[in-house]
Amino acid sequence: MVNKQVLLAQRPQGMIQFGDFNIIETITPVLADGDMLVQVQYISLDPAMRGWMNAGTTYIRGVEIGELMRAFAAGMVVESKHADFKAGDSVVGIMGAQTYAVIQGKHLTKVDASQVPLSWFVGILGMPGMTAYFGLLEKGLPKAGETVLVSGAAGMVGSVVGQIARIKGCRVIGIAGGEAKCRSVVEDFGFHAAIDYKSVSNMGKAIKELAPNGIDIYFDNVGGEILDAALLNLANGARIVVCGAISQYNASEVQGIKNYMKIISARGTLSGIIVLDYFARAAEAINQLGIWLQEGKIIYKEHTVEGIDHFASTLQMLFTGENHGKLILKV
Numbered sequence: 001m002v003n004k005q006v007l008l009a010q011r012p013q014g015m016i017q018f019g020d021f022n023i024i025e026t027i028t029p030v031l032a033d034g035d036m037l038v039q040v041q042y043i044s045l046d047p048a049m050r051g052w053m054n055a056g057t058t059y060i061r062g063v064e065i066g067e068l069m070r071a072f073a074a075g076m077v078v079e080s081k082h083a084d085f086k087a088g089d090s091v092v093g094i095m096g097a098q099t100y101a102v103i104q105g106k107h108l109t110k111v112d113a114s115q116v117p118l119s120w121f122v123g124i125l126g127m128p129g130m131t132a133y134f135g136l137l138e139k140g141l142p143k144a145g146e147t148v149l150v151s152g153a154a155g156m157v158g159s160v161v162g163q164i165a166r167i168k169g170c171r172v173i174g175i176a177g178g179e180a181k182c183r184s185v186v187e188d189f190g191f192h193a194a195i196d197y198k199s200v201s202n203m204g205k206a207i208k209e210l211a212p213n214g215i216d217i218y219f220d221n222v223g224g225e226i227l228d229a230a231l232l233n234l235a236n237g238a239r240i241v242v243c244g245a246i247s248q249y250n251a252s253e254v255q256g257i258k259n260y261m262k263i264i265s266a267r268g269t270l271s272g273i274i275v276l277d278y279f280a281r282a283a284e285a286i287n288q289l290g291i292w293l294q295e296g297k298i299i300y301k302e303h304t305v306e307g308i309d310h311f312a313s314t315l316q317m318l319f320t321g322e323n324h325g326k327l328i329l330k331v
Contacts, residue, residue, distance in 0.1 A: 006097035040075040043329040044122035050249040069097040123326040132160035133285040135273035144169030152221030154181035156326040203229035231259040234266035301325030
């Protein structure tokens with residue numbers, strides 16, 4: 001098979017550019033025992049990819065120059081030399097940004113795409129959905145009647161966090177960019193209120209007006225000034241869950257936290273969430289999220305762009321805010 005691959009050409013300086021990647025064509029190798037040939041159909045585009053493009057190791061090794069760009073993907077088995085998989089099976093895993101993957105079966109998970117679209121397994125029923133599920137429930141520990149603030153509320157993770165918090169009986173406030181996204185946060189995802197960070201002059205004051213008694217849980221997807229404003233409004237015993245800092249990923253100089261002393265006065269806790277830590281419990285999250293989707297308690301939206309040649313421009317959309325829903329590249 002002729003395989004198109006997206007390789008990392010250089011380390012980004014600021015915003016991702018087209019020149020940061022090379023797209024090449026190769027021929028898929030002959031399968032060894034335990035291997036499978038998978039036709040990649042959907043590639044998940046996630047903010048974490050920006051961190052993976054940097055040198056060094058954080059929670060996972062950075063992608064080296066000239067290497068295949070790391071990506072979660074879903075696809076169909078074309079040929080199998082693994083006893084547990086056969087041609088036609090739907091699978092998900094870290095298969096990279098390419099049209100075909102030759103990969104060992106132990107690195108893939110078989111999924112049932114007969115009831116829901118296969119793309120859902122790189123979205124609501126994949127890594128982003130599990131991040132929202134475990135991040136809020138295991139780190140945020142929501143209780144009925146509490147107030148939850150979510151940044152990046154129109155995004156995949158943020159929108160699901162808010163909906164789970166609402167299901168758990170919390171009052172939910174979202175922060176998003178632009179009138180249309182804020183309207184969607186309230187009307188589509190059921191948040192009780194939304195703040196447009198692009199139109200407010202004082203974020204701390206805007207949060208205070210909607211949460212005069214303070215924030216019990218702050219789920220942070222953006223970092224920077226919004227994180228600092230949230231810290232000014234913590235209730236006693238507040239939990240801050242740090243999932244990402246998308247406002248900082250392309251910054252030449254990362255903004256530090258100024259108001260961290262508020263965590264002390266609020267007797268609060270701050271913790272991070274890495275979804276890889278919960279993969280052994282994936283079935284739990286997928287099952288419960290599936291029930292909520294079936295019951296109409298969670299609304300899920302996808303924003304799909306077609307064609308692997310559009311990888312760079314589509315990935316940019318995460319950082320410009322152009323996407324409306326989970327961003328997916330259809331191969």
